[in-house]
Amino acid sequence: MYVFDTSSFVVLKNYYPARFATLWQRLDAMVAAGELISVREVLRELDAYNDTDFVQDWAKQNRDIFQSPSAAETQEVQKILAVPHFQQILSRQAVLKGTPVADPFVIAAARVKGATVVTQEQLKPNAAKIPNVCQYFGVDYCDLEGFMASEGWSF
Numbered sequence: 001m002y003v004f005d006t007s008s009f010v011v012l013k014n015y016y017p018a019r020f021a022t023l024w025q026r027l028d029a030m031v032a033a034g035e036l037i038s039v040r041e042v043l044r045e046l047d048a049y050n051d052t053d054f055v056q057d058w059a060k061q062n063r064d065i066f067q068s069p070s071a072a073e074t075q076e077v078q079k080i081l082a083v084p085h086f087q088q089i090l091s092r093q094a095v096l097k098g099t100p101v102a103d104p105f106v107i108a109a110a111r112v113k114g115a116t117v118v119t120q121e122q123l124k125p126n127a128a129k130i131p132n133v134c135q136y137f138g139v140d141y142c143d144l145e146g147f148m149a150s151e152g153w154s155f
Contacts, residue, residue, distance in 0.1 A: 002030070003110040004038045005119035005130060006045040006102055008144050013055045022155060024058075030151075037065045039109050041102035048100065069105055076108035080133055088128035103130050110139050116150075117141040 017024045030036035043066035046059050059066070069077065080086050081104060089103045107130060110117045120143050123131035134141040142150065 001034070001113055001115035002036050002118050002147060003106050003113070003115045004036065004042065005106045005117060005121070006042045007120035008118045008147075009038075009042065009046055009055050009059065010049065011120055011144055013053070017054060017058075020155065023153075026151070026153060028062075031062050031065055037067060037109070037113075037115070039102055039105040040066050040068050041100045041105045042066060044100035045102050067109065069108065070112065072112045073105065073108040076111050077104045080104045080107060080137070083136070085126075086128050086133055086136070089130075089133065103133070106130065107133050107137065107139055110134070110141075111137055115140075116147075118144060118147045120144065 012027075015023050027036060043059055043063065046056055049056070080089070086104075090101050106117055106119070109115070117130060117134055117139060119130045119141060121130045123129065123135065126132075131141050133139075148154075
């Protein structure tokens with residue numbers, strides 16, 4: 001099972017459905033099988049983007065994959081934010097503006113479900129990025145290319 005971050009959905013906008021039909025068919029099959037999920041906050045972040053057109057449409061058609069956090073996931077978010085360094089994952093601007101922040105929820109969902117996070121963020125020393133938090137809490141993560149490789153996809 002994979003939990004997709006907003007950044008990976010945004011990159012998928014480069015894979016036009018008419019040109020990469022097989023990719024989108026495979027993603028749809030994974031959604032149908034319950035192997036590709038995300039969180040409600042990712043959908044909210046996607047709604048805020050102005051340049052993801054067909055990805056936003058796809059997300060709305062697959063609204064069920066964007067799940068609300070369970071009680072266990074909420075507890076995991078609290079554990080993540082209890083680490084002072086990882087509180088930076090909530091950007092000051094997002095907090096002040098009240099914009100959605102999906103990262104801790106994506107990680108928490110993956111941790112509770114034993115899934116792999118798919119994100120375009122990169123591991124950076126001493127950062128509070130998704131890969132850093134995943135590494136700290138023992139959650140598997142990869143980028144889109146790694147996801148496709150794990151699934152044995154090539155186009």
